[in-house]
Each structure stands twice: as C-alpha cells, then as structure tokens.
Amino acid sequence: MPISPLRAALTAAALPAILVLAACTPSAPAQTDALDRFYEQTLTFGSCDGYATTDADRDLFAGNPTYRCARLEVPLNYDEPDGGTAQIAMLRVPARGESLGPLVLHGGGPGVLGLNFAATTAAALATSPITERFDLIGFDTRGVGATKPAASCFTEEDYANPEVAFEFIVTDVKATAEDTRRMADRCTTRSGGAQALGAMSSRDTARDMDVMRAALGQEKLTFFGHSYGTRIGALYAREFPQHVRAMAVDGAVDPQLRFADRRVSSFAAFQKAFDAMAADCAAKPDCGLGPDPAAATRVYQEAVQPLATTPLTGSDGRKLTFRSVSDLTISALYDPRAWPAITLGIGDLRKGNADTMLAIIDRVNDAAGAAGAFLDASVAINCMDEERLTPEQAVEMRRRLWTTAPFLDSGQGVDGARDTCEAWPAAPKPGYPFPPTIEGLPPTLTVSITNDTTTPHSGGISLAETLGGSLLTVDGWGHTITASGTNPCVNDIVADYLINLRTPADGTTCTLQPATTN
Structure with missing residues (x-):
C-alpha cells in the first residue's frame, strides 16, 4: 500500500519541532x-x-x-x-x-x-x-x-x-x-x-x-x-x-x-485555513462544521477528539482514528477545492458515520502512487x-502547537510528546x-x-x-x-x-x- 499524502502532509509540516538554543552560520565549503x-x-x-x-x-x-x-x-x-x-x-x-x-x-x-x-x-x-x-x-x-x-x-x-x-x-x-x-x-x-x-x-x-x-x-x-x-x-x-x-x-x-x-508559524497558517474553510462552509446549507464559523473548532473537536480513545468503526469493519482524520483534514487545507469533501466527511462523522471519511482516505491512497x-x-x-x-x-x-492550532488538539493532554x-x-x-x-x-x-x-x-x-x-x-x-x-x-x-x-x-x-x- 503506497503512503498516503495525508500522513505526508502532516509529516512535512510537523516532524519534530525544534527549540534551537544556539545557532551558527557555517562558512561556504x-x-x-x-x-x-x-x-x-x-x-x-x-x-x-x-x-x-x-x-x-x-x-x-x-x-x-x-x-x-x-x-x-x-x-x-x-x-x-x-x-x-x-x-x-x-x-x-x-x-x-x-x-x-x-x-x-x-x-x-x-x-x-x-x-x-x-x-x-x-x-x-x-x-x-x-x-x-x-x-x-x-x-x-x-x-x-x-x-x-x-x-x-x-x-x-x-x-x-x-x-x-x-x-x-x-x-x-x-x-x-x-x-x-x-x-x-x-x-x-x-x-x-x-x-x-x-x-x-x-x-x-x-x-x-x-x-x-x-x-x-x-x-x-x-x-x-x-x-x-x-x-x-x-x-x-x-x-x-x-x-x-x-x-x-x-x-x-x-x-x-x-x-x-x-513550526508554530506553520500551525498558525493551518488554523487560519481551517477558519477560512469553516466560514466558507457556514455560508452553505447543512454545513458539516455548523452555521457558526466561530464555533467550528469546538464542533470539530467534539467530533474528532473521541476517536483518540475510541476509533469509529466503518460499515466494512475498518477503524477511523483521530490520527487519520487529523491527517486528512490537514491535507484538505492545502487546497480550497478539497474543503467541501472534508466538511461533508466531518458532518457525517458527527452523525456517527465513518464511511465518508474512510472513502475519502481510500481515494487519496489510490492516487498516492507517486508519493513513494x-x-x-x-x-x-x-x-x-x-x-x-x-x-x-x-x-x-x-x-505551543495545539495552542496555536487548537483544531488539532487531541484532547489527550500534552504529556508523552517526544522528539x-x-x-x-x-x-x-x-x-x-x-x-x-x-x-x-x-x-x-x-x-x-x-x-x-x-x-x-x-x-x-x-x-x-x-x-x-x-x-x-x-x-x-x-x-x-x-x-x-x-x-x-x-x-x-x-x-x-x-x-x-x-x-x-x-x-x-x-x-x-x-x-x-x-
């Protein structure tokens, strides 16, 4: 199975965040x-x-x-x-x-x-x-x-x-x-x-x-x-x-x-895009993030955070996890054309239906052959x-990252993070x-x-x-x-x-x- 660009997008933006205590500028080799x-x-x-x-x-x-x-x-x-x-x-x-x-x-x-x-x-x-x-x-x-x-x-x-x-x-x-x-x-x-x-x-x-x-x-x-x-x-x-x-x-x-x-500036950009996606969605009927863009992060968290401890089972028996939904959401934020699909999936997730999200993940995986x-x-x-x-x-x-981009907060606390x-x-x-x-x-x-x-x-x-x-x-x-x-x-x-x-x-x-x- 080829790597999904969902995880790729998250990794490119988030692999280990660094606190550089000192920096030097090397001379030209x-x-x-x-x-x-x-x-x-x-x-x-x-x-x-x-x-x-x-x-x-x-x-x-x-x-x-x-x-x-x-x-x-x-x-x-x-x-x-x-x-x-x-x-x-x-x-x-x-x-x-x-x-x-x-x-x-x-x-x-x-x-x-x-x-x-x-x-x-x-x-x-x-x-x-x-x-x-x-x-x-x-x-x-x-x-x-x-x-x-x-x-x-x-x-x-x-x-x-x-x-x-x-x-x-x-x-x-x-x-x-x-x-x-x-x-x-x-x-x-x-x-x-x-x-x-x-x-x-x-x-x-x-x-x-x-x-x-x-x-x-x-x-x-x-x-x-x-x-x-x-x-x-x-x-x-x-x-x-x-x-x-x-x-x-x-x-x-x-x-x-x-x-x-x-890393923090990048996550600020993610939250900004999430907020824009929520505003775009709220202007349409039956928005999966609800009619109030100011409440969208809370609505999203209420739908996704429970998956961190209790994955949702799809009709085919597969599990939808917090990690997979977070990856998918970040991937969608890169392109406004993907926003309607992800907000539809979130709306179905709020109804207890994992199948829409799993189907989107499948489509992305099918297109991921060039990722290697x-x-x-x-x-x-x-x-x-x-x-x-x-x-x-x-x-x-x-x-810092979850404070900056709260829609990505798993609700599980910050302990256990490691480089x-x-x-x-x-x-x-x-x-x-x-x-x-x-x-x-x-x-x-x-x-x-x-x-x-x-x-x-x-x-x-x-x-x-x-x-x-x-x-x-x-x-x-x-x-x-x-x-x-x-x-x-x-x-x-x-x-x-x-x-x-x-x-x-x-x-x-x-x-x-x-x-x-x-």
Whole structure:
C-alpha cells in the first residue's frame, strides 16, 4: 500500500519541532582537490529503466521515451571525500526548443520524488516558455526514491495500520524513550546504517547540487525550488552565491526563524485555513462544521477528539482514528477545492458515520502512487536538519502547537510528546537561521501566496529580503502555484525571470481564486 499524502502532509509540516538554543552560520565549503573527481565527472543520460520506485513512475517513465536518466556520484561524507559515495538519481526532460541549459528543480517535502516532479512539471508547463528554453532536471535528494542510499523506516504494513505512529509530537501518542529508540533502530537497520542516515541532511544536498552544476557543464546554476525546495535553494545560495545564475522559489521556508518558531508559524497558517474553510462552509446549507464559523473548532473537536480513545468503526469493519482524520483534514487545507469533501466527511462523522471519511482516505491512497516512501525520507532528512528536543521541550512544543492550532488538539493532554529523532544515530547538521543577508547573489525571485496554508506569506517576505531579491505576491489561498502552470500571471513573470533575468517591479501582485468553493 503506497503512503498516503495525508500522513505526508502532516509529516512535512510537523516532524519534530525544534527549540534551537544556539545557532551558527557555517562558512561556504571549499572545493578541495579530493573533490575534483566528483566535480569533473561526466554524466551519461540513458534509459530510465530501473529508476522508478513506484508503479505510477514506472508507467510514467515508460510512456515518454524523451525522459533520460543518469546517476551523479557524490561523497557520502564531504569531510571524507575518499570514503564511501552516494548515487544521486537524475531525470532530464529536454527543452522543446533551443535550450539555454538545464533548469534544476526541487519539488519539496522533504521526501518528494524529484524524478516524478520533473516529469509532472514538464507536463504542467507543456506550453510554457520555460519548457521551450530549458532542459528540466529533477533529482531524488539524499534518502529519497532512486537515490542510493535511500531511507527506509516503515513497512507497507506500517502504512496500512492506522495505529502506527510516525512521529511523537503532534499526535495523540504517549511516547516513551523506547519508542524513539525503536524508531531509530529500524531506520538505521533498513537504511544502510548510521553513516548512511548521517549523510541525509539538506546541507549535504545543497553541496550535491554544486557537484551537479559542474557535472552538467554549467558555470552557474539555474534553479527552481518548491516548498521545502526553497530551503535547499536558500542553503545553496548561502554557500555558493557565486555559482547562481537565477533562482526562483515558491512557498518559502522562512530562513530567519528558529525551527520551533517556524513550526508554530506553520500551525498558525493551518488554523487560519481551517477558519477560512469553516466560514466558507457556514455560508452553505447543512454545513458539516455548523452555521457558526466561530464555533467550528469546538464542533470539530467534539467530533474528532473521541476517536483518540475510541476509533469509529466503518460499515466494512475498518477503524477511523483521530490520527487519520487529523491527517486528512490537514491535507484538505492545502487546497480550497478539497474543503467541501472534508466538511461533508466531518458532518457525517458527527452523525456517527465513518464511511465518508474512510472513502475519502481510500481515494487519496489510490492516487498516492507517486508519493513513494515519502515519510521514510521525511523522517530521515528532518532528523538530520533539526536540533534535538529534550522530553521537556517536546512537551512544551506540543503545548505551543495545539495552542496555536487548537483544531488539532487531541484532547489527550500534552504529556508523552517526544522528539521522534531523540535516539537518532547521527548528530544533526542544522542550517537555520540564516544571516540577515547573503552577499554576492544575483537577482532572485520569491513567489509567495498571501494565504499559504503551510509556509506563511511572512516567510516569503523574509526569504526575499534575505536573498536581496524580488518578491512576487500572489493573492489567494493554497500552497505554491508556479509548478502547476495554472496561473498565467505567475507563469509569465517566472518565465521572464528565468529566461531573460528580468525581475518584476516592486509590489507586483498576481491573483488566485478567493477562499470560497462552489
């Protein structure tokens, strides 16, 4: 059973929240002679047979022979370049016209399959000047998909079992030190050992991108990053500003916030979206959250909190749990078009009927073939990116997050929260917060939706200021827009920037659909 993006959405936003007591800003890594063999390698793109890690990607790659794949060799540990190596899986979609060179893409997560992201972005932008003038390059980051080693923490049985906990802070779980130790041991055993897990940080991925730039024959990198991909892009810009040609990012992670504050801001965005969903629903007859938007959080809690102790049984005998409904709700908040379905499910849940929610979960699972082992990689990468929490800090983090987004409060109290990565076998390599500015960067472009449901607009403003670049504000609801190709205003501005290096005038705004549904 493929991983449901319901759990993926929750994990991407909530895996372990961090209280960073101190932060340092590493200097740009030097390219030593020992790294020359990686920088000077020649990539050989060929058939994508053997690169797909899901059934959906096997069909996708086989259906388009223009897709070509290759593996980039990088040091497993950049501090020991003569030691073991990792193999970064790449997919190239050739430009439809005269190419300006490669446009390296990062689709987010952490854990999104980069090969799939390149292929689906090429389809979404099929008539865009971007796909006419650039070869799109997608890659599975360390720990992800066809890249080796890949993270593996959970079995198919785990994903199918609603009782299995995948993180121990923003849930109804009362975790113990043994739970975190078991999590670390499983990930270590299944992922190739502690050294492999220790090499799955975002800072390592940023360094991989510089090797990729050179192996692609480019003096400078042209990059587009989506959601978590903005973290990768920002890290690259900080460490290799002299190697950036153009960088467009959408759905920005705020580079100035400590990890704990960033998590809280994300949960504030979830609550804001929930409140908007409730207001939209209340304007319609028979709203599942009731006619009063101000009471919607209480109505939701009354329907969902009992599932934490007594799951509701569907007509087919399956159990609907607090965790599964919370995951589904968060997933729905990302897109206003999904709001009517989830409020219908909540209304039926209030009547004691689990079948609507279970049917929605089934439909999402059926469409999740492109997700792959998203959650495995998300756990591994976040554990390498974020400082550890003590049990006391984890409890306080759960309290902060549930206070900020009370609709997600399980009603079970905050005790038992623990850092999922508490027993991780490798020390983290945090890269945030950033210095206020990055010197030596060319003009960049940050795209940010005013009511982004997981990376708040304030983070887009902050990243644009840190990069010293332009901000394109998009008025509306949702999480990222550029890669979908659905907004002509955004499409034209981003294409003009990537191709011609022209940035929009200060204050430029595009518009999405309002926070209302039919």
